Amino acid sequence: MPDFLLQHEVTIEPYLGSSAYGPRYGPAVTVACLLEQQTRAVVGADGSDVTSSATFRAPLDMPDCPPESRVTLPTGDTTRVIARLRHDGGNLPTPQCWEVQLR
Secondary structure, eight states: OOGGGOOEEEEEEOEEEEETTEEEEOOOEEEEEEEEOOOEEEEOTTSOEEEESEEEEEOTTOOOOOTTOEEEOTTSOEEEEEEEEEEOOTTSSSOOEEEEEEO
């Protein structure tokens, strides 16, 4: 993904699982991305229909952010990951990136 498209930064805390005290998250990592805030219907990791409020695209070397990871947007709002989709054109001259759909 070309650097000039990476106009935003989000902070990701990867979901590690649940504990007796609630969800557990890994250390926060800041990622440069292209953020699009738009409401749309998407399919969640479990196959259910979910409403997404935002999507960001980041380079393929982005740290792991499985579903339920916590994401802080540039506005300070906190949301969670619905799904992460890999866009890889192989040898085609297309932008290669992760698309991360957020609640």
